[in-house]
Amino acid sequence: MSAVDEFGTFASGLDAPADKALAIAPSNGVDLEFATRAIYVGSGGDLRVEMQGGGLVTFVGIPGGTVLPVRVARVYATGTTATNLVGLR
Known part of the structure; x- marks a missing residue:
């Protein structure tokens, strides 16, 4: 039996909690399955990403346990040293 979702009929805005997730395997050539709302x-x-709206950026020295609220299309293997990444949507 699945959990009862009392909020299932509400619209989900960008400030709503994530309800989907995927493990991120950094890749220089493959986009993520979906654009993230945040990355755990x-x-x-360090985390080198292509933002959903365009542009490459490297977030330097992110502490473990951080939820970074960014909309990302790709996480690059080159330039990424952070591990155990989870994309939230």
Whole structure:
């Protein structure tokens, strides 16, 4: 039996909690399955990403356990040292 979702009929805006997630395997050539709403960084380090709206950026020195509220299309293997990444949507 699945959990009762008392909020299932409400519209989900960007400020609503995530309801989907996927493990992120950084790749220089493959976009994520879906654009993220945020990324959970399990083990700290740097995170090089392509933003959903365009542009490359490297977030440097992210502590482990951080939820970074960014809309990302791709996480690059080159330049990413953070691990145990989870995309939230």
